[in-house]
Amino acid sequence: MNVDSARIERSPFSQATVSSPKPVVTDYEARKKVLQKGFSPEAVPPNLDAIVIGSGLGGLSVAVVLAKAGKWVLVLEQHSKAGGCCHTFQEKGFEFDTGLHYVGQMHKTGMTRVIMDQLTDGQLDWVKLEDPYDFITLGDKEYQMVSGKKAFVEQLERQFPEEKEAIKEYMRLSKLVVRHTPLVAILKMIPFWLSTFLIRRGIVHWISPVFRLLHTSHSKITEQLTTNQDLRAVFGYLFYGVTPKNSSFYVNALMIHHYKRGAWYPRGGASEIPFHMIPIIERSGGALLTRARVSQILVSETGAAIGVSVQKGPNSAVKIYAPVVISDAGIFNTFEKMVPPHIRSKPEIQTILNLVQHSMGCFLVFVGLRGTKEELGLKSSSYWIYKHNNLDSMMAKYAALPREEVINNLDMMFVTFPSAKDPTYQQRHPGHSCMTIFTMARYDWFEGWSGGRARNRGADYDAFKMEIAHQLLEVVLAKFPQLRDKVDYMEAASPLSHQYYLATPLGDTFGTDPDLRRFDPLVMATIRAKTPIPNLYLTGQDVFSFGVIGAVHGGLICASAVLGRILYLDLALLKKKLKTEGHKKET
Structure with a gap:
């Protein structure tokens, strides 16, 4: 499937596929069949049109759009669960998110809502969080953010x-x-020569x-x-x-x-997003397979991508072929690890790599609380806590810290209560609540333990990680003293955790570093879905911007490139139609 043969005459989007959300599926085995379908050569569909590396929202979004355009798509996920940062995990009776905390612009007929409805056939029930949705603490002052234009x-x-x-x-x-x-x-969709001409002039x-x-x-x-x-x-x-x-x-x-x-x-938690996207891929003849680590992107003698090699044990691999390969693994994984050395060394690939750098990692603390939302006095609001109001000096100081000084300088954090945001949490985990604490973290603070295995990196690693976790928790408990005797479970995730579970090169939370250089117009035009390697495309955070919705737009831009169609025009027309129909119903 080259770009010319992939062109479609009709929009892949239609309101006819969108229906009211069905009740949340809580049966573990039923969810496992969708989210944890393990890789085997026999499970690979025949006559593939495209292979997508990675099942984060960038990979899932492009796969769903291609599936709606009638393409057979195989999504390969190295982790045991699909969804990337939207996967969840359970421990000791608690369920935790790993990346999605909340999303904006989900009002009816808003563009983001229209997009997500199309990508899930309307099966996500979005719960609006109470106001104020954000509390911002700057030293001894607190500010509030409320909804409404x-x-x-x-x-x-x-x-x-x-x-x-x-x-x-x-x-x-x-x-x-x-x-x-x-x-x-x-800038990312028009011919590159035209983008550079417009920018340089x-x-x-x-x-x-x-x-x-x-x-x-x-x-x-x-x-x-x-x-x-x-x-x-x-x-x-x-x-x-x-x-x-x-x-x-x-x-x-x-x-x-x-x-x-x-x-x-999303009602039911973050994993509802991949849970409702995967069936769309499957209905079109495609599949999403987990525990499928792509070790190499296969290229032809002419240098075009023709498939991938999936690691199947230490000394064996399975080769899978398709006319289009799409990577949601990020720029660094794709160009530094997956493409063959003779391709990697090409000047046009090195130019892209030299334009960007790794983003900072993050540190997460997962806290299980004994009691319901009402019993604990929890809100669905989120809390941003800063020691003082000079964010420039605070963040610069923090990013420059040596490892031994980190624990005494945890001056910024984000706190959220997923169980208070999800109306189904008590149904699924009665008498339990959960809290997540988030801050940034440099990879090199933990790099000395990178040679160890997940959950077995040594007592000194566990001690360092949990000391940070306890310090962060103490700040939170000072703000929410009613929770002090309610903590039943606590675990922490460092950049090494993200490197293992999400296959990010250095635990890079946001893909390439979202600094000023990254958003220079020429860099934005250069880093696009279509790569210098024929038939190889990029999707996800690195294509447009970071975060959940940034990854989705990366998928839409990628699908536009593969299908040779500006899908945003289709979405804009659909949004206008829905808005007009909404006004007619009101009158």
């Missing part, structure tokens, strides 16, 4: 009454970013100011808007491992806008 701004103005002009201007720039984001995506800046905002520091813009350090921090409170002074204003403004209408969570 007007209410969001009004709440900010109530908290910063002297900063109405700054807030107004930030919202204006945020709206501009959202409206012009399709132009950024187009400065024409893109005449087309839209969004291209200037792409590679302008968030701190630089906010410092021009206000001298209020608390407000600057609130504008950039959603941390992702990059200081505000080295992050793109475009990205931060996009995230703030993403949650302006509020935050949502």
Whole structure:
């Protein structure tokens, strides 16, 4: 299936496939049949049109779209469970998420909702979280974020009454970013020579100011808007491992806008997302197989991708062929580990690798609590806790710490209660609740134990990891003292955990580092779904942007490249149709 033969005349999207969500499937064996279908050569479908490496949302999204276009797609997942950061795990009667905490813009007929309904046939029931959906602690002060286009701004103005002009201007720039984001995506879809011509001649800046905002520091813009350090921090409170002074204003403004209408969570937990995407792939003749580690991308004598080699034991491999290979394994895994050395050394591949670097890893603490949401006084809200309001200095200091100083300098964290967000949690885990604490972490703090095996890296590793976990927990318990005697279970995940379970090279939580350089227009145009290797495509976070929805858009951009069709036009038409129908029903 080359691009020309893959072109389709009709949109793969249709509201006819979307139906009301069915009750959450709680039977473990039924879920296992979907999410944990192990690899065997016999399970590989014949006459494949495409192979997708990795079942994160980038891989699943492109696979579903291709399946809806009538293609036979095989998704190969190295872990025992499908879903990437959307997989969940259970321990001691508790269930924990591993990556998805909440999603914005899930209101009816919103573009993100339309996309997710199409990718799941409408089977995800999105639960809106209570207001305030986010609490932001800056030292001894606390700020709140509430949902609603007007209410969001009004709440900010109530908290910063002297900063109405700054807030107004930030919202204006945020709206501009959202409206012009399709132009950024187009840079990755039009011919590369045209993108580079428009960028190098400065024409893109005449087309839209969004291209200037792409590679302008968030701190630089906010410092021009206000001298209020608390407000600057609130504008950039959603941390992702990059200081505000080295992050793109475009990205931060996009995230703030993403949650302006509020935050949502899938009923039944994060694993509901892959659980409802995989059957769509299977209905079209495809499959998703787990425990299938791709060791190499196979190439022809002419240098085109023709399939993959799946490791089947220490000395054997299974070769699977398809006319299109799509990697959701990330730029570094794909180009540094999977393609043959003679391909890897090509200047065009090295150029891409030299444009980006690994993102910072993260550290997660999973806490099991005895009691229900009501008994423990838990909210579905999330909490961002900072020791003070200068995020630039705080994050820069933290990122430069030697390992021995980490434990005494845990100055920022994110706290969420998945069990309080999911109305079905008590049905599935009665009398139990859970909490997740998240902060950033450098890989080299843990690298000395990388040679060990998961769950068996040694007592010193466990001691270091759990000491960090306990320090983070103490900060949280000071905020929620009613939980102090309710902790029944605690485990922690370091960048080594992510390296093992998600096959990220250095525990890179957000793929390539989402710093200013990453969002330079020329870099954005260069890193695209279509790679310099014929028939090999990239999907996921590295294609467009990081995070859950960033990965989904990476999948849509990739599917557009493979199918030779700008799928966003199809989605825009569908969204307009749904909105019109909604207005007719109201009248």
